[in-house]
Amino acid sequence: MSDGWPAFDVERDSPTFALLHLASQMLGKLRVAHAPWANHGWHVTLAPVAEGLVMPPIAAGGRRFELVLDLCAHAIVLRTSSGSRDAIPLEGTSVSGIHSALIAMLDRNGLPSNFNGRPSELPDALPFAEDEAPRGYNQDSAERLRDALARVVPVFERFRAGFLGKASPVHFFWGSFDLAVTRFSGREAPQHPGGIPGLPDRITREAYSHEESSAGFWPGGVTAADPIFYSYAYPEPKGFRTAAVDPAAARFDETLGEYVLPYDDVRRSANPEAELMAFLQSSYDVAANLLHWDRDALEREVAAP
Structure with a gap:
């Protein structure tokens, strides 16, 4: 640490960042599928918050909901305007596991769960549902x-x-x-x-x-x-x-x-x-x-x- 700025190490950190990258794409793609387009695609970006990164709220059936890539709880956390909360873990799973668990969480809360299942800006990347290799998460x-x-x-x-x-x-x-x-x-x-x-x-x-x-x-x-x-x-x-x-x-x-x-x-x-x-x-x-x-x-x- 130097004045509170954390140090990074590629060998140690890259597996975790790779998993977070793909998980963040799932959140962004959900927003793409269920929010009106804004200039420059700014409506689908994630916002930095205290816990990590948040997908802006989506309106659905008279409610609004958001998803947080929570780097304190090490989970994707669901928050709704009706006060309900739910979460899926990021640790000890695969990209496919996060993908299926995210869809299941949205479904059981009566929220839209369909989104494009292929990663963006990553040449030769497997669809989320097919990426079954175990992933490290530190x-x-x-x-x-x-x-x-x-x-x-x-x-x-x-x-x-x-x-x-x-x-x-x-x-x-x-x-x-x-x-x-x-x-x-x-x-x-x-x-x-x-x-x-x-x-x-x-x-x-x-x-x-x-x-x-x-x-x-x-x-x-x-x-x-x-x-x-x-x-x-x-x-x-x-x-x-x-x-x-x-x-x-x-x-x-x-x-x-x-x-x-x-x-x-x-x-x-x-x-x-x-x-x-x-x-x-x-x-x-x-x-x-x-x-x-x-x-x-x-x-x-x-x-x-």
Whole structure:
């Protein structure tokens, strides 16, 4: 630990993050199936909460219900507007086991349980119902992710508060398993070429319909990797890849097409919050300046709580 920021280890944490990634997709896909579409797909993202991540409420038969990926109870927890509660465990099962248990829980509570059963944005992934291999789940790994989000989210929220223009909430994309916040200039962008595995081009093009500067935190997931912070611009302006971005540990990743900053460098720094904010602000500065955004109209000083 460094000032409360938890350390991660790929070998130890990846099996748990992979299971959480696929479980989070089930929650998101349920919302896709039973909620009206909103701009950029923001209605289907998960929201960071104290316990972990929550699916926004769904209306059903005069009630509303939500599902929490609870990293304290290590369960998917059901909460309804009538006050009923239910849960299924994340530990000691398979992806198929979580899938069938989730459907059974929704059915016994008289709630809609149908959703697309194939993972998104994951090439060659088995349908949830067919992924029967036993999965490891380490409670400590899940709690480290929860505690990292508790540190990262307030920095993202403060960064978002400095923008007057259209901006996303600080939310969690279950397709790629990352926390993100996005700012927009208000101008339309060139049509995105699409081609993201497991994601229809119409969804990608709607998501990137307007100029944006986006930043996020990716802990890994089905892909075993060291956690990173990232920042990119769409469309990518000329000179973006060679611009100077703070702090010194940040670099442009040619494969990902975005600036990256290792989470561990932030964690080990003397002031992790300031280090992360420097990355968010400087990478946004580069994008906004090269894309000629009207920064005087779009930005403001952050008000104290």
